[in-house]
Amino acid sequence: MSPTALPDLATLVAVARAARANAYAPYSRYAVGAAVLSDDGRTFSGANVENASYGATVCAERVAIWTAVAAGARRIVAVAVVTAGGGSPCGLCRQVMTEFADAAAPIVMAAPDGDPTVRTLGELLPLAWTADDLTR
Numbered sequence: 001m002s003p004t005a006l007p008d009l010a011t012l013v014a015v016a017r018a019a020r021a022n023a024y025a026p027y028s029r030y031a032v033g034a035a036v037l038s039d040d041g042r043t044f045s046g047a048n049v050e051n052a053s054y055g056a057t058v059c060a061e062r063v064a065i066w067t068a069v070a071a072g073a074r075r076i077v078a079v080a081v082v083t084a085g086g087g088s089p090c091g092l093c094r095q096v097m098t099e100f101a102d103a104a105a106p107i108v109m110a111a112p113d114g115d116p117t118v119r120t121l122g123e124l125l126p127l128a129w130t131a132d133d134l135t136r
């Protein structure tokens with residue numbers, strides 16, 4: 001993706017909606033799908049993966065982000081997350097997004113149907129603690 005191109009958020013939501021079908025959520029029964037767009041134009045998806053040791057569960061957004069990073073991506077320019085009610089990402093996922101995305105990055109929240117809601121990462125995690133704070 002060129003630095004000036006606007007991300008195709010509708011496509012990103014469609015990918016996240018499809019990814020939600022692969023959620024492994026036998027404990028919560030709360031399926032989540034996610035998709036992230038990297039600055040080189042690649043799209044990566046994820047779904048939540050739960051574990052009988054509940055704390056070992058990983059959210060859909062982090063599965064998508066870590067898949068992207070493991071494939072060599074380093075900057076994420078947009079995120080889509082899909083839940084039954086169009087809910088917003090958890091705090092842990094907002095922190096992980098902050099590692100790889102700018103505060104201006106759009107975070108798109110959608111239900112399986114209907115219009116998504118869009119907020120920037122900075123709106124979802126104001127006054128974020130970042131790697132810069134390590135050297136202050």
Ligand code: THU
Pocket residue numbers: 025028030031032047048049050057058059060061088089090093
């Ligand atoms: N979950 C996500 O995948 N993303 C979030 O942002 C919030 C929560 C998952 C984790 C767990 O599998 C289920 O939703 C219930 O917490």
